[in-house]
Amino acid sequence: MAKTKNVKKEMSRLANFTKGFFKENPVFVFLLGLCPALAVTGTVEASLGMGILVIFVLTSSNVVVSLIRKWIPHQIRVPSYIVIISTFVTIVGLLTEAYAYALHGELGIFIPLIVVNCLILGRAESYASKNKVHDAAIDGFGMGLGFLGALVVIGFFREFLSTGAIAYGVYLPLAETPGSIINIDSYVFSMDAFGQAPGGFLVIGLLLGIFNFVAILKRNKKERERQRMIEEKKRQALERKRQKAKEKAGANA
Amino acid sequence: MSWTVFFVAIFSSMLINNVVLMKFLGVCPFLGVSKKTNSALGMSAAVMFVMVIAAFVSYLLYYLVLVPLEIEYVQTISFILIIASLVQLVEMIIKKVSKKLYKSLGVYIALITTNCAILGIAVENITSDFAGQYGLFPGLAVAVTTAFGAALGFGLVMFAFSSIRERLEGSNVPEAWKGVPVSLITAGIMALAFAGLGGIVG
Amino acid sequence: MDNLLSKLKTAAVLLIIGAVSGLAIFGTHTLTEDRREENRRMAQLAIYLDMFDGAVTPSDDDIVAIEDSSVKEMVTMRDSSGNILGYAFRGEGRISHGDITVIVGIDLDGNIIDVQIADSTQTPSYVQALRDHYLPRLRSQSIVAMDYGFTDELAGTSASAGMSFGNVRRIIEDARFIAADFLSDPVMEAYERLAPDVASFDTFVVFDRAFTEEQLIKDDDGNILAYAYLMPLEFDGETVTYVAAYTETEFIGITVFAFDDVPQDAIDAVEAFEGYWNSDFNGLTFDVDGEIENTIATALTELNTFVENRTWINANDLDYVETRYDGDDVSGYWFIGRKMGYNGVNVLEVLLDENGAFDHFAYNQSPDTPDFRNPLIDAFGAYSGQTEITQNEAEDAWSGATFTGESVYAIISAAFQYFADTLGDE
Incomplete structure (x- = not known):
């Protein structure tokens, strides 16, 4: 009996970790933290950097909020969360400036703005303040990863469409000298607008639309499947009815 | 310092460096509260109110408290606390002064703490080093003007976007693109138009 | 009592959170301070270091x-x-x-x-x-x-x-x-020989005569010390640039930009002119021997004639006017004027004939957009032979080039005015 209970808990922990990837993706599903998702996703590396910072802040603030959740009086919980979050943001900002200076310059104002990323305050309020420390940590890390994933996907399309290449080593200390993973030298991939402001909106809009489209296709397929099953059943019922009628007729005859 | 500085500050922060379309600040309310023109205008008014006051207070806080104490690195935390308490204060004052105004703005004011445009403009006013360029108090005037222009720009884009969305409601959008996706693409096209203004003033 | 306790508790919690957060931030700040400072400095200096191979971070x-x-x-x-x-x-x-x-x-x-x-x-x-x-x-x-x-x-x-x-x-x-001040600079050295207090020089007017450029030589306070004229002369396929300087009344002297590749005899040639230094330029003639010396003397005489025929105006956007002669008769007046155009200062040449009628104008130096300014030459060409230009008539030609057009109009009008006030009576 105890064994099954344990397994169930393990499962839910895994689900807790992975829920932010697709089902509850903060950017694509809940549209949280759109400001950084639009602003710093001009390149994959900047997206990656922002994602890492958010994972750090989100996990740490979730842990701390969960740790002290029982001591914080209800009426001052939001200011307390804000203080906690901005403490971590400041620390992260200082660390970035010390160890990834180029990234600090690229993300610029969006590092202090992590404070007002609704994702972080949202998780503190809705999850960390009600759950145990390890659950809160897993939730923060998973959600952060989901956020990072979304940013990197957006960054990939934007950087690829605007430069035809995916560069590395420019902002993050990933390599001794900067290089690029993909590099297609073609005029087709020099649509500057995608690297700049308008591209952010367009790429997220297009991606959301495509995701919706796929979801709708899937739903339609399921719908058709169901419809077919119903038809099939109807047909079978009709068949049986006919059979019965035939038998009846045969018997009568 | 000539008066053109103020003109340039308003013009550039309103149109060329538009908070929403060029700097991506305040995207959440931009998408969230823009379904109806009325609520878009309400939100814009509330933002203007808080943004200008926040720019004023945060500038003074930075140069009169943080700089003399040499603790510029607590900028983020002090600004967000100032903004949060400012929002509370403004809400209380509006409630006391005018019930009617509170009814129309109250809902939006509560949402403003997490509007990154407010904090963003406050921080950017510091990084732009107006104090170094024009002196402490003229710099304050420029900072407040910039905030005012940014709020005007926010209002302009909110109004335009909400009008477009009201029209979109009635149009035949493919099912997958209904709602947020088509709004984002609309915003992208608006941003393209605004990008064309770049370079008019620095 | 309970109420007070809960309030105290709230205050205590806020205080503790604030204190811990302050400590954490202060700690991180102190730990990373040096490194951040270094980063900031490096970012500023990186571009310098990139330029100079093998350079180290400057002290x-x-x-x-x-x-x-x-x-x-x-x-x-x-x-x-x-x-x-x-x-x-x-x-x-x-x-x-x-x-x-x-x-x-x-x-x-x-x-x-x-x-x-x-x-x-x-x-x-x-x-x-x-x-x-x-x-x-x-x-x-x-x-x-x-x-x-x-x-x-x-x-x-x-x-x-x-x-x-x-x-x-x-x-x-x-x-x-x-x-x-740190490097050897033949140009500055040459100017120092002519005007020891020189601190800067600026192009004033360009020419396509034996002398190609008029430069203002200024001291530290921006006072004009002299007008220098560049004369690039060719000897055996080598171009040697001589520079002669004048005040408003005197010929100061002539010297050479002594670059490494300039032949020594071309440098020494200027010594023949030493007797003429600091003398009144009116009626000055240069009597020298030698091939190089004579070539220089010819160019210098052309320059001296220009200086003699030139009258300084320094008013109403006009710098000066050169009276042009055909034999002994006046054949025209060549004005140099400058006025703010769209992009910066336009320097204009305006030629009036002996009766003060407009002949043509040309851009001596103009930063304005060629597509805007060049049509004006044709547009104003229509007024050739007139002694007056009214702004209204020409307005169509100026659309799209208002600032440039205004500057051209202003200088031509100033030339008419100057002719009417001063030259016409002679």
Whole structure:
């Protein structure tokens, strides 16, 4: 009996970790933290950097909020969360400036703005303040990863469409000298607008639309499947009815 | 310092460096509260109110408290606390002064703490080093003007976007693109138009 | 009691959170302070270090702040054993379209290593045009004989590119004057022989005669010390640039830009003119022997005639007028005037005939967009032979070029006025 209970808990922990990837993706599903998702996703590396910072802040603030959740009086919980979050943001900002200076310059104002990323305050309020420390940590890390994933996907399309290449080593200390993973030298991939402001909106809009489209296709397929099953059943019922009628007729005859 | 500085500050922060379309600040309310023109205008008014006051207070806080104490690195935390308490204060004052105004703005004011445009403009006013360029108090005037222009720009884009969305409601959008996706693409096209203004003033 | 307790508890919690958060931030700040400081410095210096091969991070003593100049900072770049590699200059320019930061690197031989735009809020596409098409041509040029070659191709791209260019050029010029104190600079040395207090010089008017350029030589306070004229003369396929200087009343002297590749006899030739230094230029003739000396004398006589026939006006946008002769008869009046156009100062030549009727005008120097300014030459050509131009008639031709058109109109009108007031009575 105890064994099954344990397994169930393990499962839910895994689900807790992975829920932010697709089902509850903060950017694509809940549209949280759109400001950084639009602003710093001009390149994959900047997206990656922002994602890492958010994972750090989100996990740490979730842990701390969960740790002290029982001591914080209800009426001052939001200011307390804000203080906690901005403490971590400041620390992260200082660390970035010390160890990834180029990234600090690229993300610029969006590092202090992590404070007002609704994702972080949202998780503190809705999850960390009600759950145990390890659950809160897993939730923060998973959600952060989901956020990072979304940013990197957006960054990939934007950087690829605007430069035809995916560069590395420019902002993050990933390599001794900067290089690029993909590099297609073609005029087709020099649509500057995608690297700049308008591209952010367009790429997220297009991606959301495509995701919706796929979801709708899937739903339609399921719908058709169901419809077919119903038809099939109807047909079978009709068949049986006919059979019965035939038998009846045969018997009568 | 000539008066053109103020003109340039308003013009550039309103149109060329538009908070929403060029700097991506305040995207959440931009998408969230823009379904109806009325609520878009309400939100814009509330933002203007808080943004200008926040720019004023945060500038003074930075140069009169943080700089003399040499603790510029607590900028983020002090600004967000100032903004949060400012929002509370403004809400209380509006409630006391005018019930009617509170009814129309109250809902939006509560949402403003997490509007990154407010904090963003406050921080950017510091990084732009107006104090170094024009002196402490003229710099304050420029900072407040910039905030005012940014709020005007926010209002302009909110109004335009909400009008477009009201029209979109009635149009035949493919099912997958209904709602947020088509709004984002609309915003992208608006941003393209605004990008064309770049370079008019620095 | 309970109420008070819960309030105390709230206050205590807030206090503890605040204290812990303050401590955490302060701790991180203290731990990372040095590293961040170093990063910031490195980011500023990186562009200098990139320019100079083998340079090491400069010490504070090697970084000198400069005032009253578009150049804000001069950095002496050294290699690891302390030998000077050259000098880097950081200059800033500001126009209504934004700011621009330019780094100029100059080596010990006085050659430009590189010019880079480090930072700019000016219109990006124009700045990029400068970066792509213009800055590369400056590399490895000698600072004493800069060929800026800013031609209409780039000016034609836009008004703003022209202004950004103006900023860059100003900074290079200023860097060059500062560098001249550290490096040997034949141009500055030549000017010092003519006017010992020289601190800067500026192009004033360009010519296509034996002398090609008139320059204003100024002292530290910006007072004009002399007018210098460049005379590039050709000997055996080598061009040697002589420079003669005048005040408003006197011939100061003549000397040569003694670059490394200038033949010694071309340098020595100017000694023959030493007897004429500092004398009244009216009626001056040069009597010298030798082939090189005679070539110089011919050019100098042409220059002297121009100076004799020139009357300074210095009013109503007009600088001066040259009375032109055909034999002994006056054949025309050649005015030089300058006025703010759209992009900067337009220098105009206006020719009136002996009766004060308009003949033609030409751009001596103009930063304005060629597509706007050139049609004006034809448009104003229609007034040839007239002694008056009314603004209304010409307005159509000016649409789209209002500022340029206004400046042309103003200078031509000033020339008419000057003729009526002064020349016509003679």
